[in-house]
Structure formats: structure tokens, C-alpha cells
Amino acid sequence: MSRTPKITRITGDGECDARVVRQVRGGPILVEGPVRIVAEDGAEVESDRFVVAVCRCHRSALYPLCDTSHRAL
Ligand code: FES
Numbered sequence: 527m528s529r530t531p532k533i534t535r536i537t538g539d540g541e542c543d544a545r546v547v548r549q550v551r552g553g554p555i556l557v558e559g560p561v562r563i564v565a566e567d568g569a570e571v572e573s574d575r576f577v578v579a580v581c582r583c584h585r586s587a588l589y590p591l592c593d594t595s596h597r598a599l
Contacts, residue, residue: 552599554579554592563590 548556560574571590579592586593 550579553583553596554581556580565590 545558547558550556557578557580559576559578560572561578561580563571563573563580565571573591581589581592581596583596583599585595585599587595
């Protein structure tokens, strides 16, 4: 079952350009692109895709980007 994400507006004037971050059960986190991901060691990965899948399982050969390796779990 899919649920529409609830977006809470936190600005005082009612305007909010909230970026949507969506968790996929057993899979990546989907982030509206473009994004720049900064790793713990300072390495950076950029993606200008409309939606970027960020790996949560640490099995991706493209980590920190998802390569669908999570499907083998
Ligand atoms: S979440 Fe897809 S490869 Fe890790």
C-alpha cells in the first residue's frame, strides 16, 4: 500500500520548497535531484537525475548510489 507523504510546512509565510525524500521498503532512499552526496571521508558524488536512489544496504557497487543489489537480499 502506498501512502502520500505528509509535508509539514515550517516557514512563517506558508511557502515551502520542501524536497521530497522517500524511503523504499527494503531498498534505497529516493531523493529529488540534483543532489551532491558527501561521504564520511569527504568524497563527493553528484547526480543530476530527476530522482536519485541512495543506497541504504551498503551492497551497491556504485555506493552511495543504489545499483539494485538490494533486490538480491
Ligand atoms: S539500496 Fe539498492 S543497492 Fe543498496
